[in-house]
Amino acid sequence: MRCEIIAVGTELLMGQIVNTNGAEMARDLAGLGIGVYYQTVVGDNEERLAEVFSLALKRADLIICSGGLGPTTDDITRETVARVLGLPLEQNEFWVKKLYEYFERVGRPLIQSNLRQAMLPRGGRLLPNDRGTAPGIFLEHEQRIFVLLPGPPGELLPMFRRQVIPLLRERLEQVEDLAVLQSKVLRVSGLGESLIAERIKDVLDKQDNPTIAPLARGGREVHLRLTARAGTAAEAARLLEDKAEEIRRILGDYIYGEDEEGLEHSVARLLWQKKMTIAVAESCSGGLLSHRLTDVPGSSLYMMAGLITYSNAAKADILGVDPQLIARRGAVSNGVALQMACGARRVGRAHIGIGITGIAGPDGGTAEKPVGLTYIALVDGGFDYCRDFHFWGSRQEIKERAAQTALHLLRLYLLGKL
Amino acid sequence: MRCEIIAVGTELLMGQIVNTNGAEMARDLAGLGIGVYYQTVVGDNEERLAEVFSLALKRADLIICSGGLGPTTDDITRETVARVLGLPLEQNEFWVKKLYEYFERVGRPLIQSNLRQAMLPRGGRLLPNDRGTAPGIFLEHEQRIFVLLPGPPGELLPMFRRQVIPLLRERLEQVEDLAVLQSKVLRVSGLGESLIAERIKDVLDKQDNPTIAPLARGGREVHLRLTARAGTAAEAARLLEDKAEEIRRILGDYIYGEDEEGLEHSVARLLWQKKMTIAVAESCSGGLLSHRLTDVPGSSLYMMAGLITYSNAAKADILGVDPQLIARRGAVSNGVALQMACGARRVGRAHIGIGITGIAGPDGGTAEKPVGLTYIALVDGGFDYCRDFHFWGSRQEIKERAAQTALHLLRLYLLGKL
Numbered sequence: 001m002r003c004e005i006i007a008v009g010t011e012l013l014m015g016q017i018v019n020t021n022g023a024e025m026a027r028d029l030a031g032l033g034i035g036v037y038y039q040t041v042v043g044d045n046e047e048r049l050a051e052v053f054s055l056a057l058k059r060a061d062l063i064i065c066s067g068g069l070g071p072t073t074d075d076i077t078r079e080t081v082a083r084v085l086g087l088p089l090e091q092n093e094f095w096v097k098k099l100y101e102y103f104e105r106v107g108r109p110l111i112q113s114n115l116r117q118a119m120l121p122r123g124g125r126l127l128p129n130d131r132g133t134a135p136g137i138f139l140e141h142e143q144r145i146f147v148l149l150p151g152p153p154g155e156l157l158p159m160f161r162r163q164v165i166p167l168l169r170e171r172l173e174q175v176e177d178l179a180v181l182q183s184k185v186l187r188v189s190g191l192g193e194s195l196i197a198e199r200i201k202d203v204l205d206k207q208d209n210p211t212i213a214p215l216a217r218g219g220r221e222v223h224l225r226l227t228a229r230a231g232t233a234a235e236a237a238r239l240l241e242d243k244a245e246e247i248r249r250i251l252g253d254y255i256y257g258e259d260e261e262g263l264e265h266s267v268a269r270l271l272w273q274k275k276m277t278i279a280v281a282e283s284c285s286g287g288l289l290s291h292r293l294t295d296v297p298g299s300s301l302y303m304m305a306g307l308i309t310y311s312n313a314a315k316a317d318i319l320g321v322d323p324q325l326i327a328r329r330g331a332v333s334n335g336v337a338l339q340m341a342c343g344a345r346r347v348g349r350a351h352i353g354i355g356i357t358g359i360a361g362p363d364g365g366t367a368e369k370p371v372g373l374t375y376i377a378l379v380d381g382g383f384d385y386c387r388d389f390h391f392w393g394s395r396q397e398i399k400e401r402a403a404q405t406a407l408h409l410l411r412l413y414l415l416g417k418l
Numbered sequence: 419m420r421c422e423i424i425a426v427g428t429e430l431l432m433g434q435i436v437n438t439n440g441a442e443m444a445r446d447l448a449g450l451g452i453g454v455y456y457q458t459v460v461g462d463n464e465e466r467l468a469e470v471f472s473l474a475l476k477r478a479d480l481i482i483c484s485g486g487l488g489p490t491t492d493d494i495t496r497e498t499v500a501r502v503l504g505l506p507l508e509q510n511e512f513w514v515k516k517l518y519e520y521f522e523r524v525g526r527p528l529i530q531s532n533l534r535q536a537m538l539p540r541g542g543r544l545l546p547n548d549r550g551t552a553p554g555i556f557l558e559h560e561q562r563i564f565v566l567l568p569g570p571p572g573e574l575l576p577m578f579r580r581q582v583i584p585l586l587r588e589r590l591e592q593v594e595d596l597a598v599l600q601s602k603v604l605r606v607s608g609l610g611e612s613l614i615a616e617r618i619k620d621v622l623d624k625q626d627n628p629t630i631a632p633l634a635r636g637g638r639e640v641h642l643r644l645t646a647r648a649g650t651a652a653e654a655a656r657l658l659e660d661k662a663e664e665i666r667r668i669l670g671d672y673i674y675g676e677d678e679e680g681l682e683h684s685v686a687r688l689l690w691q692k693k694m695t696i697a698v699a700e701s702c703s704g705g706l707l708s709h710r711l712t713d714v715p716g717s718s719l720y721m722m723a724g725l726i727t728y729s730n731a732a733k734a735d736i737l738g739v740d741p742q743l744i745a746r747r748g749a750v751s752n753g754v755a756l757q758m759a760c761g762a763r764r765v766g767r768a769h770i771g772i773g774i775t776g777i778a779g780p781d782g783g784t785a786e787k788p789v790g791l792t793y794i795a796l797v798d799g800g801f802d803y804c805r806d807f808h809f810w811g812s813r814q815e816i817k818e819r820a821a822q823t824a825l826h827l828l829r830l831y832l833l834g835k836l
Contacts, residue, residue: 026433286712294704308724
């Protein structure tokens with residue numbers, strides 16, 4: 001099945017927003033073995049949308065349009081698609097009722113233009129939207145499948161994953177000779193892309209099925225995407241697992257997780273298993289480590305306290321860092337990082353304390369202590385660790401690398417490998 | 419001038435990376451008055467790229483291709499474009515020399531395939547790349563302009579901005595009747611999209627030039643993008659300023675900034691002006707408010723401390739919140755938020771204290787205190803404020819809304835309007 005994705009919206013075309021829907025859907029479609037051959041962005045212009053849609057009819061079996069399903073006059077996808085396909089629009093009573101209920105609930109009058117959102121091309125199936133007033137549409141017509149979805153990612157993605165993907169899977173199961181395309185992502189932290197490529201060179205050289213695509217994620221971690229093609233899902237899964245195991249044997253603990261699991265989730269799982277708690281003291285990372293540690297549902301079981309001590313006074317008052325040490329060695333130093341970690345652990349009454357102090361920039365660096373220099377310490381009462389790191393990039397990137405590295409060290413500690 | 423952007427790359431098509439180049443370039447082109455009419459993504463496939471490129475020849479005067487200029491066999495843009503245009507490829511001696519210098523410097527042998535990167539379609543102008551081995555190409559041929567650029571944003575964007583934009587501006591200046599397109603963004607916080615539309619209905623109804631496009635940003639704020647078309651940049655700027663002033667008169671302090679300035683930058687400016695300092699105590703927002711406050715370079719001038727107190731013990735130990743109050747009213751309550759704010763202010767020795775306590779979910783909600791219920795308090799010693807909010811969305815969204823709302827309240831306080 002050849003798929004084309006058409007994103008409709010002048011704001012996308014003009015670059016006011018970035019088209020993330022296309023990438024998200026393409027990834028999910030690959031998982032079903034459906035290849036996306038073209039992605040097109042076109043503005044809210046009826047003539048050009050009709051032209052793009054007509055072209056897609058010639059080169060794709062599955063056409064997905066996102067955007068242009070709103071109630072205003074510049075929302076033209078529904079009408080244009082129906083016109084090009086020669087199908088009349090019919091009112092869907094179920095959605096009319098939903099619209100009346102919605103507008104009554106929010107206490108606003110329903111106006112005529114809102115009812116346009118309840119119009120469907122004849123034969124179309126309504127995909128309910130529980131986060132907005134624009135329903136999606138799934139239409140099979142002359143050997144092709146058409147899917148129309150609202151543009152906001154918060155509405156499109158749940159609708160696509162919960163409603164469209166199952167419908168497509170059903171259709172695919174009716175086809176014989178199904179080639180399944182399945183992916184698995186191995187997430188690597190603590191090794192750069194080129195070092196990884198060197199270590200798994202033999203695996204990369206003989207790759208054919210599964211294929212392996214390394215992707216650096218903002219310099220903070222590397223994702224190895226394995227994609228297998230096979231006759232059945234079980235066979236694809238086996239191919240993926242064999243190849244993943246081969247890579248795991250080489251990279252070992254540098255692989256912290258798979259697929260959608262972030263480093264904070266991997267750390268959270270280890271903390272829960274060991275019933276351990278943590279408290280962190282942050283200077284240059286400014287709260288980002290705490291933010292990531294608390295992004296995990298259930299983090300209240302391990303997260304005792306986060307203490308962002310930007311000023312020297314706060315480091316002394318809150319964490320008990322020795323002011324004379326700060327005066328002698330500077331706030332960005334080995335000893336201060338360790339005292340911050342100890343202070344966090346004591347104040348938060350936690351098993352583990354982490355301290356981060358560094359220079360996030362863009363100003364404040366010196367020849368001896370340049371922007372990016374960061375000390376990260378980890379203590380547990382019987383054990384202590386501290387190391388200097390030289391991060392690079394913008395202020396935001398240095399904050400990100402500091403938080404990511406702290407999570408990486410914490411993971412190694414929890415594995416008994418720090 | 420009608421522009422089409424073609425992004426070449428299977429990794430884009432499959433959604434392994436998101437196409438940000440297209441959006442960035444489209445924004446810059448709009449600033450020159452060049453409209454992008456289509457954006458297309460196609461894989462590393464010669465036949466399909468040729469087809470897409472041929473179509474673009476029919477509907478655009480300026481065609482920009484990104485990606486596919488690397489040294490490997492799946493990099494096909496250079497050859498395909500030359501073939502479709504019927505132009506021979508010629509070796510550029512300047513770039514051959516650069517390549518030899520580069521490979522000598524990194525201590526690797528230059529192999530034959532690397533020399534492909536020094537080939538240009540006849541008549542093409544080489545755009546040096548100071549961050550990689552793939553140069554860009556600027557070609558004028560039969561009344562059209564073709565621009566080929568390397569795919570990595572770190573190489574493409576500087577090349578586009580420093581080399582391509584000036585060349586395009588030169589070409590445009592030779593054309594009469596130049597229409598300049600300029601944009602300005604008014605950033606609004608604290609009012610939803612529909613409420614804004616209602617209040618500025620009269621302005622929206624009579625919009626023609628400048629046009630006004632409201633865009634909700636993840637439910638946290640709304641951006642009003644004004645775009646003016648005029649004969650000169652000065653005239654466009656005047657049109658934008660007049661319209662902006664009209665909107666400012668209606669929305670007043672709900673407009674917190676313009677263009678790229680985030681809410682934290684607006685708050686930082688006010689804190690600097692008033693020489694005031696701040697300390698924050700966060701529970702459900704988990705460090706995100708501190709993270710945003712410290713994203714601003716120079717934030718050490720106002721940011722005294724951030725205290726993330728997830729557990730009841732930490733709230734009592736670190737902030738001095740009364741344990742009996744927590745037992746009586748619960749950790750998510752008006753009184754606890756106020757005591758957190760007071761505690762942060764005292765411990766951080768700051769002018770202003772902020773306290774946030776709420777239920778970020780997905781678990782932990784009750785009928786009386788549902789997920790999303792959040793109390794935000796602000797105190798300054800003489801003044802205190804506390805209010806409950808009912809945020810919705812995922813755990814991440816609730817954290818974002820809590821941090822955004824706290825910044826919004828802080829801004830109103832600093833303006834004397836809370």
